[in-house]
Amino acid sequence: xxxxxxxxxYKVAKRGQDVALRCDPIxxxxxxxxxxxxxxxxxxxxxxFQNEAQLDKSGLPSDRFFAERPEGSVSTLxxxxxxxxxxxxxxCASSGKGRRETQYFGPGTRLLVL
Amino acid sequence: DQQVKQNSPSxxxxxxxxxxxxxxxxxxxxDYFLWYKKYPAExxxxxxxxxxxxxxxxxxxxxxxxxxxxxxxxLHIVPSQPGDSAVYFCAANVMDSNYQLIWGAGTxxxxxx
Numbered sequence: 001x002x003x004x005x006x007x008x009x010y011k012v013a014k015r016g017q018d019v020a021l022r023c024d025p026i027x028x029x030x031x032x033x034x035x036x037x038x039x040x041x042x043x044x045x046x047x048x049f050q051n052e053a054q055l056d057k058s059g060l061p062s063d064r065f066f067a068e069r070p071e072g073s074v075s076t077l078x079x080x081x082x083x084x085x086x087x088x089x090x091x092c093a094s095s096g097k098g099r100r101e102t103q104y105f106g107p108g109t110r111l112l113v114l
Numbered sequence: 115d116q117q118v119k120q121n122s123p124s125x126x127x128x129x130x131x132x133x134x135x136x137x138x139x140x141x142x143x144x145d146y147f148l149w150y151k152k153y154p155a156e157x158x159x160x161x162x163x164x165x166x167x168x169x170x171x172x173x174x175x176x177x178x179x180x181x182x183x184x185x186x187x188x189l190h191i192v193p194s195q196p197g198d199s200a201v202y203f204c205a206a207n208v209m210d211s212n213y214q215l216i217w218g219a220g221t222x223x224x225x226x227x
Contacts, residue, residue, distance in 0.1 A: 043203075107157050
């Protein structure tokens, strides 16, 4: 079956540009997560959705970061006025509803801000 | 303030021998621990998990040990195979959180033929 897909896989942006990163979770998965992974580090939690509700956005580093999942399926992470420190791999994961459900990850979007 | 630490950036092991990857944590509220494996240009893949009520969980060649008093867990892979070469991440779940996973920085495992 289809796993989690993300697009684009690579994105180069000029500083100050807005970017939108897309995540297609596994069909039927209620929970969706966004993580940011800097080079040589582990993923860091950004935000969590249960269906269309954004239940936790405590990890978003600034108000330039915005995530949505309007129909409870596809999600978009938007970064406004990108800065060089936003350069990272952005990972999306989805899972079933339970707290112990395994999170399945997409391949990530590698963002480079010049 | 790193709550989950993997102090070995890399580890090299001979094929067929045992690989032992270590992870330390500082938050005593963690009640669930996971290991993920990551190949280049792919997302992390779940490997094995352990609840804080257990001290060992085994799945085929993979065993995770949890020492709560020492706030330490380890992943044992035996026998190690070339396909095990990857980056291994330790992650922990905070009790009563909104499903957040707190991750270590990863250990790159290299299996030598």
